[in-house]
Amino acid sequence: MALLEIERLSVSIGATSILRDVDMTLDRGMVHALVGESGSGKTMTALALMQLLPHGAAMNGHIRLAGKDIATASESEMCRLRGAEIGMVFQEPMTALNPVKTIGEQVAEGIRWHTGASRAEAEEQARAMLDRVGLPPARFPLDRYPHQLSGGQRQRVVIAIACALKPRLLIADEPTTALDVILQAQILDLLKSLVAENDMGLLLISHDLAVVADMADRITILRRGEVVESGETVRVLSAPADPYTRRFTQASLHMPDRPAPKAASGTPLLSVGNLTREYPGSRIELFSRAVPTRAVDNVSFEMAEGQSIALVGRSGCGKSTLARMVLALDRPTSGEIRLDGQRIDNLPDDDALRQARQKMQIVFQDPYGSFDPRQKAETLVAEPLHLLDRKPTPVERRERVATVLERVGLSPDDMDKYPHQFSGGQRQRLAIARAIITGPKLVVADEPVSALDVSIRARILDLFADLTGKLGLAWLFITHDLNVARAMAEHVIVMDEGRIVEQGRTDDVLQNPQSEAARALVAASPDLRLILSGKLREQG
16 A cells, blocks of 8 residues: 555645646655646645645645545644654745744654653653754754754754654655755755655655655656656656656756856956955853854955856855955955955945945845845846946936846836746846846856756856856856856856865866865765666666
């Protein structure tokens, strides 16, 4: 008997159909991937399994867990199943965890509720579970709060909560999206081992086909709420039968057609020399001297006009701190930064700094979070125009916004829309439009495609390449995705613990890394082609 059987599952909200006749089967000890573009119904399927659908949603069909149909189960029955029989690992651990409760309390809570264990017994089980997921209590006491942990550590706490009672079914909704490749590999290995140890079934929701190829035994492709293809993972991804699956797989392997890099000449556009940034530390003992934390340690590099550089490294290695200093949003402790020959690290916060900022802009990782939801697109895109010496008139401003929207593949009619009226890919295009409206020479792109599905990501990468060719922009890409580095940058800089440990041509560094940090990043980065070819060889 299959662990999970989904038969003709349909979900609608009002007159809008979200899922239509979805069928899927998952056995114990197996990993089944649910894949599709944003809005395809992946997360809604998971919510239907947990009976956590939005208010007003209607559901039809059958959901059988170990032979029992839970589609019509009451809320009290589902409360007994959630946590004990069905566990869920959410995409964003910081929002899934309670910020005012310790990690020990949060892991023990479900144990006490479902088993009636005493506080001491639940804490002992929580301690054992946290140790199992790589958070030994000797180093990570139960009285720590979520904000005192890193992103990867918080994700381990969420996994501990989901697996504390060894549920038969584990649902993982994009569990590694915000993690660097090394943490991603560790989390995926942990999920694999937990599935094997507890003989549970894992439903993995992901838009990363390389991760899916490495993890999943079977795959189901969703498009607009319908199943377009399902089967054994290697077969579906290596020889897809459906045209949509073929396009989806090709998008995951897509490499944009970048313009040829220009030969460096004259003064570098950006010159960073012996840059260091320290932050005040805390005292270890009452009368001891506070030891400062060095986030960036003696970093130097140069960047030519029109050049694209990828800044890669693990979370916490200093990438974002370095970017803030380059953008003059933070001042270095020592060293200097020159933009177009002008030193900008010591400029007073006045007109000189405003004029320097005309030449540089940023594209944030989460465009929705960087936009004021109460403002229309015209206002949001035009925001940097206050940096210009001559402020445009309202008519000129509107014309300028219309031009830049067309340049990034949107319509002038979009000016009067609010951020929530755009898709994720469209919001990122808005963010790019805002970044280029002042005609900068340098754009810093901070994880600009990490939250996008593969189809949208391919189009955004094409847009970056197109803008590089047409506008001659220089890009500093901050990323933990080495595939993005390969796609967008001719030069790569690898950082580790605040220092540059390796830099050079992208192909040279990523194909033959010399430093231990670079080798670790390359080894942990999943490659769809290599994974599929390896599994096909194993199958004979």
